[in-house]
Structures are given as structure tokens and as C-alpha cells.
Amino acid sequence: MNFERTSASKIAVNLPGATAVFFSHNINFCSQNQEPLGVAMQNRSADAERIYAELNNIIDRQEYIQEFDTWPKQQIIEYIFTRFHDVHRQQLPELIRLAERVETTHVDNKYCPVGLSQHLVQVQNELEEHMQKEENVLFPMLAQEHLSLPAGPIQVMKREHDDHLSLISTIFEITNDIQLHPDACNSWKALYLGLQAFINDIYMHIFIENNVLFVR
Structure with a gap:
């Protein structure tokens, strides 16, 4: 390749x-x-x-990760709920709290990620709305093997995934690609470590839905 x-x-x-x-x-x-x-x-x-x-x-x-495409749809859906939806709901409130602390304490530092906490609130609100659509409408429909699902609802979710990725791009912009400066305090370090974990998770979350579940 x-x-x-x-x-x-x-x-x-x-x-x-x-x-x-x-x-x-x-x-x-x-x-x-x-x-x-x-x-x-x-x-x-x-x-x-x-x-x-x-x-x-x-x-x-020959290093391989879990081949999700071999799983039944319902197993993939349950995995998405527990591994990503539940985890995002834990991650974002703490990231917002840490961002608020860093912005308040280090507002005069030129490296301070000013506006990050407000942006993360937007991420949280839009992601929560998206996940509820999946949990209450789309995924129950997908779980019904006999149901022929129109492409429209899936395309809406994919467009919203693109919106989420745009929000992630803004996080990189605000944080200078999540790069710490040498004198960063522990809260700042924890914030950026948590952001990296959240971004890794959202990438994999979207990847599994777009390229495995929705392909079915």
C-alpha cells in the first residue's frame, strides 16, 4: 500500500x-x-x-485490533453505548471543570487556552443531542434486522459526525495542538491529557459508526 x-x-x-x-x-x-x-x-x-x-x-x-466487522449489529451498538456514549458523558464535565480552572488561574499566560471551557460546553451540548438521537431513534431501528432503513437518517448522523470533527479541530486551535508549555501546572497537564483521551475516543467512536455499523 x-x-x-x-x-x-x-x-x-x-x-x-x-x-x-x-x-x-x-x-x-x-x-x-x-x-x-x-x-x-x-x-x-x-x-x-x-x-x-x-x-x-x-x-x-501483523499487529491487529478487534475486527468489529465480524460482530453482530446489536453487539456493536451495545459496545458503542458502553464504551463511548457513557464515557463521553463522564469525560466532558470534568474537562469543562479543568478548563475553567486553568483559564481562571492562568488567564495572563500567553499559552492559556482562553475560550476552551465555553467551547467544550458547546461540544458537550451538541454531542449529547446527537447521542440521544442515536439511542432513542436510529440505533433501535438499526437493531431490527428485518427493517429496511432509509439512507436519510444515516446521512444525517454522518453530517453531524463531520460537525463534531470540526469542533475537535477548534480544540486543537485553541490549545496549540494540545501542546503543554514547560511550566504547566498539574491541572493544566490533566486537562490536556484528558483532552487527548477524549479526542482519541471520539475518533474511534465515529470510525466504528461510519465504517462498520452504518456500512451494514
């Missing part, structure tokens, strides 16, 4: 284990954007040589 000329989303689907590499380098592999990986890495100033090496190492070691 020519990694440089292949989109991150296509690599993620065809090379189990590649998602872990993309996670660690903040490469978005969830959207339907067919931008080649080489271009995506240039846009994010990523270490291309290191990423290619890690992807090739996966091939060499």
Missing part, C-alpha cells in the same frame, strides 16, 4: 492497527475526506517518516 497517496480513512479500514498510529499523531481518519495521508501530514506538520515507519512496522508484526 502506498501510504503517502492513500487517505487515512482507507488505510484505517484496510490496515488493522493503523488507528493507533493515527491516534498518537493526531491524524484524523474518521471523516469521508479522501485527502491523501501525505497531504494530511503536511497540513498538520506531522513527522511523516516516523508515521510511515510505524505503519510498516504494523505490517511486519
Whole structure:
């Protein structure tokens, strides 16, 4: 596979284990954007040589992640509920609390992520509304094997996924790509560590829905 000329989303689907590499380098592999990986890495100033090496190492070691496409739909849905919906509802209130503390304490620091807490409230509200649509409407319909579901509701969810990814991009902008400065306090460190975990989770959440569940 020519990694440089292949989109991150296509690599993620065809090379189990590649998602872990993309996670660690903040490469978005969830959207339907067919931008080649080489271009995506240039846009994010990523270490291309290191990423290619890690992807090739996966091939060499035959490192595989859980093959969700072998699961029944109901098992995938239950996994999404417990692994992502429930977890996001725990993550965001704490991230908002930490962001408020950092912004209040370090407002005069040029590296302070001013506006982050307010932005995370928006993320929380929009994500909660989205998850409730899935839990109360779409997923119960998908769980019915005999039901022929129109493409419209799924396309709406995919568009909202793209909106979520745009919100994530703003987090990177506010936080300077979630890069800590040397004198960051423990709350600041905890905030950025939590943001990275949340972003990794939302990437995988969207990936499983778009590329596994909705494909069914």
C-alpha cells in the first residue's frame, strides 16, 4: 500500500492497527475526506517518516485490533453505548471543570487556552443531542434486522459526525495542538491529557459508526 497517496480513512479500514498510529499523531481518519495521508501530514506538520515507519512496522508484526466487522449489529451498538456514549458523558464535565480552572488561574499566560471551557460546553451540548438521537431513534431501528432503513437518517448522523470533527479541530486551535508549555501546572497537564483521551475516543467512536455499523 502506498501510504503517502492513500487517505487515512482507507488505510484505517484496510490496515488493522493503523488507528493507533493515527491516534498518537493526531491524524484524523474518521471523516469521508479522501485527502491523501501525505497531504494530511503536511497540513498538520506531522513527522511523516516516523508515521510511515510505524505503519510498516504494523505490517511486519501483523499487529491487529478487534475486527468489529465480524460482530453482530446489536453487539456493536451495545459496545458503542458502553464504551463511548457513557464515557463521553463522564469525560466532558470534568474537562469543562479543568478548563475553567486553568483559564481562571492562568488567564495572563500567553499559552492559556482562553475560550476552551465555553467551547467544550458547546461540544458537550451538541454531542449529547446527537447521542440521544442515536439511542432513542436510529440505533433501535438499526437493531431490527428485518427493517429496511432509509439512507436519510444515516446521512444525517454522518453530517453531524463531520460537525463534531470540526469542533475537535477548534480544540486543537485553541490549545496549540494540545501542546503543554514547560511550566504547566498539574491541572493544566490533566486537562490536556484528558483532552487527548477524549479526542482519541471520539475518533474511534465515529470510525466504528461510519465504517462498520452504518456500512451494514
